[in-house]
Amino acid sequence: MSKTITVYSTRGGSGKTITSVSLAMSLAKRGLKTIMIDVDLEAPSLIHLLPPKSNPSRFWPDYLDEGDRVQLGELIQQTSMDNLDVIYTSSPEMGKKFLQTKQRNWWEQALKHSLMAQKKLYEMGYDFIILDNQSGTSMNSVNNMILADISVLIVRPTHYGVDATETFVQELYRILRDMKPRKDYFVWNQVPDVSTPEEQDLLNRFIDKWNRRLEGMGLHYGATLPLDRMFNLQLLNDMVEAAIFSDSLVGHNIDEFVDKMLKE
Numbered sequence: 312m313s314k315t316i317t318v319y320s321t322r323g324g325s326g327k328t329i330t331s332v333s334l335a336m337s338l339a340k341r342g343l344k345t346i347m348i349d350v351d352l353e354a355p356s357l358i359h360l361l362p363p364k365s366n367p368s369r370f371w372p373d374y375l376d377e378g379d380r381v382q383l384g385e386l387i388q389q390t391s392m393d394n395l396d397v398i399y400t401s402s403p404e405m406g407k408k409f410l411q412t413k414q415r416n417w418w419e420q421a422l423k424h425s426l427m428a429q430k431k432l433y434e435m436g437y438d439f440i441i442l443d444n445q446s447g448t449s450m451n452s453v454n455n456m457i458l459a460d461i462s463v464l465i466v467r468p469t470h471y472g473v474d475a476t477e478t479f480v481q482e483l484y485r486i487l488r489d490m491k492p493r494k495d496y497f498v499w500n501q502v503p504d505v506s507t508p509e510e511q512d513l514l515n516r517f518i519d520k521w522n523r524r525l526e527g528m529g530l531h532y533g534a535t536l537p538l539d540r541m542f543n544l545q546l547l548n549d550m551v552e553a554a555i556f557s558d559s560l561v562g563h564n565i566d567e568f569v570d571k572m573l574k575e
């Protein structure tokens with residue numbers, strides 16, 4: 312049965328996009344037909360990270376606005392990787408205009424359009440839809456959480472990061488969980504390397520405390536991704552596949568996470 316995974320964090324720069332791409336590549340390389348949608352209207356970035364083979368003319372915000380008047384097929388772009396397609400959001404201008412001006416009824420309509428796209432993509436044979444979500448608590452972010460069967464919450468080991476996550480989870484997931492069965496994971500990202508037992512102990516104290524709190528809220532532990540210098544440098548040079556597929560710890564940990572996710 313096809314599934315939708317929404318990748319979310321309360322703050323920008325946490326690693327949503329990079330985790331979305333890693334998850335999508337890990338699924339695609341197993342032969343699972345996967346499509347990513349850049350649903351971050353505020354800070355879209357997939358078009359840079361994973362460039363399309365040809366220049367797209369229509370984008371995800373067009374579909375949110377117009378629904379079926381836009382052919383879904385026109386939005387879908389192939390990537391250089393087998394089994395991995397993408398629907399892009401171009402520049403932030405269009406999405407930002409929607410975020411600033413559209414009222415509640417427009418977002419309700421946008422949710423209906425998204426659900427329609429989801430159904431059609433499943434009918435087209437996609438096994439997984441990965442939504443690279445927008446941070447914060449906009450109607451857009453909430454809609455994309457509603458679409459998810461599985462959500463992946465990216466948390467960085469900083470106080471403000473996990474505090475904000477806790478508030479968000481308490482407010483939103485309580486409602487979402489009554490709507491349909493779902494599984495929500497949290498993933499630690501950019502975890503610093505420690506070299507002495509004392510450093511390890513300090514890190515563990517923080518992480519263990521928050522693991523318990525997040526698990527107490529019904530979230531499931533997903534993975535721990537290290538702050539990886541080489542990975543970051545490769546990304547700065549647009550070497551996405553190299554970054555994710557080399558023996559990078561990020562890619563390795565994501566593969567293990569996907570193994571676990573597929574079993575559950």
Ligand SMILES: Nc1ncnc2c1ncn2[C@@H]1O[C@H](COP(=O)(O)OP(=O)(O)O)[C@@H](O)[C@H]1O
Binds near residue numbers: 323326538546
């Ligand atoms: N585990 C990591 N190790 C090194 N750099 C990372 C890691 N995770 C993210 N980054 C870097 O942090 C930046 C923000 O990541 P990104 O996935 O774009 O965040 P978001 O989508 O949440 O805004 C990127 O430049 C990325 O290269």
Ligand SMILES: [Mg+2]
Binds near residue numbers: 328329355356443
């Ligand atoms: Mg992003």
